[in-house]
Amino acid sequence: MADSIRTIPGTPLSPAVPVIVVDGESDGTETPQKRKGSQRLLRRLQRISSSPTLTRIGRPRSSSSPYGSPGAFSCVSLATSPSPFAHTNSSTSYFSHTPTGDYSTAPSSVATTPCLESPGQDDIECDLAARKIDQPVVTVTTSSLPSEVKKKSKVFNLWTSMPLELKIHVLSLLSPKELVRTSRVSKKFHELCFDGQLWTSFDASHFYKDIPAESLARILETAGPFVKDLNLRGCVQVEHYKQADGFVRACRNLVNATLEGCRNFERTTLHTLLKSNKQLVNLNLTGLPAVNNATCKIISRGCQQLEVFNVSGCKQMDAQGIKFVVEGCHQLRDLRAASIRGLHNRDVAEAIFKTNNLHRLVLAGCTDLTDDAFQLMIHGPNPEFDIVTGRPLTTPRKLRHLDLTRCSRLSDTSIKSLAYMVPELEGLHLSGLTRLTDEALEPILASTPFLTHLELEDLAELTNSLFSTHLAKAPCAPHLEHLSISSCENVGDAGMLPVLRVCTNLKSIFMDNTRISDLTLAEAAAMVRKRSLQRPRQSQLPVVALSMVIYDTHNVTWTGIREVLSRNAEMIKPSPAKSVADGVFSFPAEIISMKCFHTWQMTVDEHTKRVLRGDIGSACRFEKLWAEYMQAAQEAGIDGANLRRRRRRAREAQQLLAGEDPAAAPSGRRRSLTTACVVM
Incomplete structure (x- = not known):
């Protein structure tokens, strides 16, 4: 690219201006003209006036370029005319067309830009030397963009340039419903949204x-x-x-x-x-009427890798289908066949015994299951017994979860066969076996050290001795997490107090419709408080560590409920040797949630809600108001002197409780606020 210096002739008052043209040519004509003496004098004066030491007079005129395409051509004006254009600060050239077709120029450099003279049209101009100024010459040059860049889109499309793996990863974050909606955007999105990886x-x-x-x-x-x-x-x-x-x-x-x-x-x-x-591993067909014994035969022949099989509630099949699956699928680990008919069949029981691969066996609601069939599942046909211990010499079962709920035909004879035969048992569900007694459960508790879930609901024959003497001393007591003794009407405080002292890992306990009292609730609260101090703190707010169900327990009063609520919101005082930074907290880390008598349930829920969000002060005030109301209501129910005053105190306590939380206030008959009617 060659730069050339050309002189564009001007008007009589504006002499020729030398212009540096970069990457383009000027359209004006370059016809040299003879200047007169007066013009030469004016030319010299203009050169003198370009000195930066002289004060310039006049208001600068705004300039703008009328050309929209950048980089077509550009020039730097070096005019020394005293016109107002000399004061502009714009760096772009300004051209205006004259009626005669000539071009007039205006400077685009700053005010201090020096003027460079080119050899002129006469001898005087050629002999003049260029003036030297300290500031350097400022030249602005621009060039056009390459054609390849112009062809490309100005907007960078990130999605188009993204690799396929990243696109699939982004779409994998969407739900199936969102993927279907996204697939309607375009054909490309349709292909991506239905990619097999998603x-x-x-x-x-x-x-x-x-x-x-x-x-x-x-x-x-x-x-x-x-x-x-x-x-x-x-x-x-x-x-x-x-x-x-x-x-x-x-x-x-x-x-x-x-x-x-x-x-x-x-x-x-x-x-x-x-x-x-044929590569199915987990198959759940719960409640499907289409399932029959032929379906189980197809599964046994084709699905050799099946590990979990659930046909609970399939009424069109019987235990013969269970036999097909157990004999054909040798990797079966989990069998759930609740409410299936025909389990009294000895061939089916013998097939379950031979497999010895089952970790979970669910036979809940199988009313056809008998003692002989269940003993055959555990001991096998014609077992040999040890003369000293009286235990069968049979390989122990690998069962970890056994559910026999509502198998009403089972008794102590069959359940006792589980003793020392299921050493890895973790969950045992025997709810609804009304014929069971303590004799059947005592050896089971002594031989299952990993037991964590025990359900003994509706077993009316159980006594306190089973829990205080055997469960509290069993090897599984420290690991027990769930215990259900609902509707065990003979179990009370004598059996549950030792259990709560030993079973410190309990997370849920169901004691509804039993004989427990407030002592059991106080012991549970003390147990949770003690273990919350021993365990490391996981979060800043309390968490529910024990869930208790105690409704329909006639010996539980509001005093026991208040004891649990008070322990839940009890502040922990730091010892002098420790500080808050050492791990001592101002409120308990674990609390108890209760399901109690429906009249008190709203109060318990509201108190628990306040404790969980860390509002201990509000929970304490709420518990105090409720206690005052219950005490006043209890006094108001006693016949004798000052009965009217006691009732007034109960109403005042009820109003205070309603002011604290209207939703948690006990319901009752409201006093009429109407005035007396005067009959003339």
Whole structure:
């Protein structure tokens, strides 16, 4: 690029101006003209006036470039005219067309920009030397953008330039419902939203009410080959859709399948799904009328890798189907067959004994299960017994969870067979076995050191001796987390106080409809307070560490409820040797939640809510007002002197409690506020 210095002739009052043209040529003509003597004199005076030491007079004129395209051509004006344009601060050239076709120039440099003279049209101009000024010459040059850059879009599209892996990762953060909506944006988004990596898990249990059957079937048909975890729990709209076979045939790689709640699922469709997915590991068919013994036979032949099988509530099958699955699926670990008929069959019991791979066995509601069949499941056919101990010489079972709830035909004879045969047992559910006594449970508690969940609901024959003597001294006592003795009418404080002192890891306890009293509640509160001080603090706010159910317990009064509420909001005083920074807190870290008599439940819930949010002062005031109200109400119910005054105190306490929280105030008859009527 060559720069050239050219002189553009001016008007008589504005002599020729030398211009440096960069990357372009001037359109004006360069016709040299002979100047007169007066013009030469004016020219010299103008040169003298360009000195920065002279004060310039006049108001600067604004300038702007009329050319919109940047970089076409640019020039730097070096005019020394005393015109007002010399005062402008703009750095761009200003051109204006004259009627005669010539060009007039205006300076674009700052006021102190020096003037460079080119060899002129006459001898005088050529002999003049250029004046030297200390400040350097400021030249502004611009050039046009390359054509390749101009062709590109000015807006950078981040999504288009993003790798496919990142796009899939971004879309994986969306829910299935949001993915379907996003797929309508364009064809490219449709391809991305139905990529197999996004549909390896399809759980419709959260949005099945908001999506029509046609859309649900279409999604499964598109993403079916990639789905590994399918959950259609509660999707009743799929049952009546005519093209249900379409998405069933598309799902060929299922590993976990849950069809619970699809009550009208056709049997042929179900069998097609099972035959085309031989790698199933978890299968849940709870309550499906389409399931029968033929379905279980298909599963036993095709699904050799099955580990979890749930057919609870399938009324069209019996225990023979259970036998097919147990004998065919050798990796079965979890069998749930609640409310299945025919479990008194000895062949089925012997098949369950031979497998010895089950970790969970749920037979709740199987009323056909007898003592002989259950003993055969545990001891096997014709077992040998030790002469000294009287225990069977049989390989112990691997059961960890056993649920025999409402198996009403079982008695102490069969339940006692679990003793020393299930050393890894963690959960035992025996609720509803009304024929059980302490004799059946004593050896079980002594031989299950890992027991954490024990449900003994509706066992009216149990006594306090089982809990105080055996459970409190059992090896599982420190590990016990859940205990249910609901409707055990013979169990009271004598049996539960030792349990609460030893079982310090309890998280939930159900004691409704028993004979416990306020002493049990006070012991539970002391146990939770003691262990909260021993455990490290996890959060700044209290958490519920023990849930108690104590409704319908006639020996529990409001005094025991108040004791628990008071312990929940009791402030902890730091010792002199420790400070708050050492881990001493002003309120307990763990509290107790209760489900009690319905009249007190609203007060208990409100108090617990305030403690959980850390408002200990408000909880203490609320508990005090409730105690005053209950005490006044109790005094008002006593016949004798000052009965009217006691009732007035009860009403005042009730008003105070209502002012603290109207929702938690006890309900009762309101006094009429109307005035007396005077009859003339």
